[in-house]
Amino acid sequence: MDIIIDVKNLNAWYGEKQVLYNVSLQIPRYNITAIIGPSGCGKTTFLRCLNRLHELTPGNRVEGEIYFYGKNFKGNIYDSKVDPVEIRRHMGMVFQKPNPFPMLSVYDNVAIGLKINGIRDKKKIDEIVMDSLKKAYLLDEVKDALHKSGASLSGGQQQRLCIARAIAYNPEVILLDEPTSALDPVATSKIEQLLVELKREYTIVIVTHNMQQAARIADYTAFMYLGKLIEFAPTEELFETPKNELTERYITGKFG
Amino acid sequence: MRGDKIFLYILLFISALFVVIVFLLGFELYRGSSSIFDIFGFNFILSSTWDPVRGVFGIAPVILGSFLTCFIALILAIPVALLTSYFISELVPSRLKIYITSLVELLAAVPSVVYGLWGILVLVPFLRDNIYVPLQSAFYFLPGFGGAITGYGILTAGILLAIMILPTITSITKEAIELLPASIKEAAIALGAMRYQSARIIFTHIKLTIIAAIMLGFARAFGEAMAVAMVIGGSHLFPNSIFATGYTLPSLIVNEFTEATSPLHYSALIAAGFVLFVIALANIVVARLIIYRTTRFMRLAI
Amino acid sequence: MRLIDEGLARLNSKIIRMANLSRETVELAVRAYLKNERLTEKIFNNSETLRILQDEVSELAVELIARYQPVASDLRYIKSCMEIAYGFSRFGRYAYDIMQVLEVFGDLSSCDQTKIIKANDIVHKMINLSIEAFINKDLAKAEEVDKMDDDIDDIYESHLSNLIKEKPQDLRCAVSATLILRYLERIADHASYIAEAVLYIVKGERRPRK
């Protein structure tokens, strides 16, 4: 198995409260890996550790190692010599609530990631923006509204804009934090299709509270509970024959 | 990484510079007035002689004048401000609220020299002819109602200051009432409290904030220079009647600064400024600490 | 109590009804052979009922899948119920086939019945064990069923090789016995599939097919 992210003994704290306990996990390249679990199980924290976003909130702390085997970076992203800003450029992130920059146009929302990566050539920017919008299945819907505010789109369009924004600067991994929880079923299914399409070029890690979603799109699924990784397996295996009693009880809804 | 550090250092540098300037302000005011304190010591505060020609300086009547005007201003402003704030936050329909609030805020936005100009050209003659003269002819036999009536004076300054600090006290109190959890207001009404009773319950709940608002109002009145300078008349004597002219610390500085005759005279004015600074600072710091405490408490309560 | 549990309970009661009916039907068919009773109509009706029940189980299973997207043990249970229901409906079918043999060959009570009685004892046990294994999710009983399947296979195979070696005197008895043994062997196979399904429900494992 071709591993792109190798998490080793990850512990994380939220202030004084420990939220991740010794999580070890290997994320395969060009696959969709879903992380499921009840709310508060640490799945979002785990995701935010992958691009070193968790530590940004004052008081938060992370221990452990995450090896990232990218094209331009190989090594432990928690090494003290590593600049977290650089790591984040290898990974795109899409959040629970669509959060396009409302003060920027649709076009600039996508272009801004290129600018921070030092791309100045107008023609090249234009090309990449259009390409990203197309990849995000959005171009047809917004090609007449490229210069309207990013906030003027519908919820589903906004989320696809966020995906376009995340893939524009060509990251290797896309992290998604419950990207469809604020969307209706039609918008949700569009995004799911999109993700399955995108895994040909990107490695996708998605946190979802919707198990069916994980079952539909993920190649591998991890179940977390109370800050621990309980089970990690190919999706069909996890959903048909889970090895762990907790997983079984959670996914069949026999919890609590 | 490096950019972040540089940026933070710039912010820290500017902020630290600001803090240093605040300290420098206190220090320089003290240094600028040190020659006065070297010569007169506490007599500067306790003595009532102010004679720039002979080089003798004492500001006891000025300090008294400052406190008197502020006292008058607070006596007049507090009840009006409290009732207004209650009226705005509880009785006015929400559609009108924004307009009335804007009007009250506009009152705070009028420059103080404009208050002064209105004071000297409108309020002074108005008070003299319509209030002071009838008042004196009715009570001329009582002590404190004698003396010449010019319309200028401590009472007029107090009235003008009352108008000027109304919006300060009103808006802080209003905010506190609005921050008060609905549960408390509803509890009062559920108890069957009538308007004036619920107002009392509300005011007891925010009494600390009201004290802070009053202190801030006091600080503002105490430091107000231009408007007071224009209507107080200017006198270094202890007031002998309610119509007497006088000085407050800021108005003394404003009136004499441009005409100061000697370095010592300047120092005396700076020293007056230092006294003003110390009193105002104490007030502001205490009021601020109260507001920090109460707003944190309020936010927690919600 | 989850919403799906009510559906699973309905599924379970249908399966149990099928289990009892199919066992009864097989017993009737064997009795008819041994005692030469004419029970064709009854067995035919039972077999039809079983087929209808199997359809109902399939429909209910698909409905539950569509409605609740079951996973893990729920999913395995529903999937297995469909297989098990098929097995029980096959029991009914083979019982009917045994009746058909009687219809064609007439009274067979004078033939040598020892082999069939022996095989029937085992099949009878297997059916009971597989039903119990399913109801109680009892892996030990399921394991037993699997072993007994080999015994039935042995009986059937030895019967066939005997048939070739020593020419039978009574062709009617020999052919009918072969057919009936064959049907019993099929029933045993399905009983062992049912036992296997129990293993899958409980552990998610499949035993490699022989």
Next chain:
Amino acid sequence: MIKKIKLYNILFVAICSLALIITLVPLIWILAEVIANGISAISFSLLTNLPAPPGIPGGGIGNYIQGTIILSAVASLIGFPVGLLMGIFISEYREHKFAPVVRFFVDVFAEFPAIVIGIFVYVIIVRGDIFKLFGINALCLGSICIGPTGFSAIAGSISLALLMIPIVTKSVEEALNLVPTSIKEAALAMGMPRWRMVLTISLSYARGGLILSYILALSRIAGEAAPLLLTVLGSFYWFTSFYDRIGALPLAIFTYGLSPYEDYRAQAWAASLLLILVVLILNIALRILIERRMIR
């Protein structure tokens, strides 16, 4: 009994309304006087001419208008960036241990009497005690020397800038606090360094609030007279240099208001009208912007 309580209630509401009326009467009175007296005095020549001695017609307040514009502009150039940076510090870096300290100092400094700040600037800049503190008379960098400025436009601008800083800081802080975390995280997650996130994303998201904070501070300093009296003293002439005295509308109102001459008083009303108009227009513009949600 119930009747009595009802009566109290009505009485109380009546007293409350009366209080509001008492609060608003001075405002209306002042506005009425300023508008009535100001409009009758205002004319084109008044707005463009230099002052003339009392009794001589044709005198104007042009240099005061010019002075107020120059002082406010220079004060903004110094005060707004500083206030902005400090606002960024106490909002975006609120977890920094120094941030609450700065916030406290800003809160306290915002309430300082303006006259105190005037004295301070007089002492350190006009009189140049800051240089004496270091034992020098002037700070020279090559051929450019900065020494005690005397009463001057630059000293006045600095005092106004000092007044401006806490107002800007507080309202910038408030504006930046309204920037959603999700927006900031989106920027950080795409690999933006924090400083760049602050300068591009936060500031542009809060740009309405920033305009608001500037307008608020500007309308406050435009009418301030006390510190100017101690730092620029006023002038009857057009602006010449930053190291010279300069006129200003609030100063003109003060000196003219105290003068016994009718035409000077009329000019003071006209100057007041101008100031009030500026303040009013800025305030109304703000409210409209807020209402139209152009400012978040």
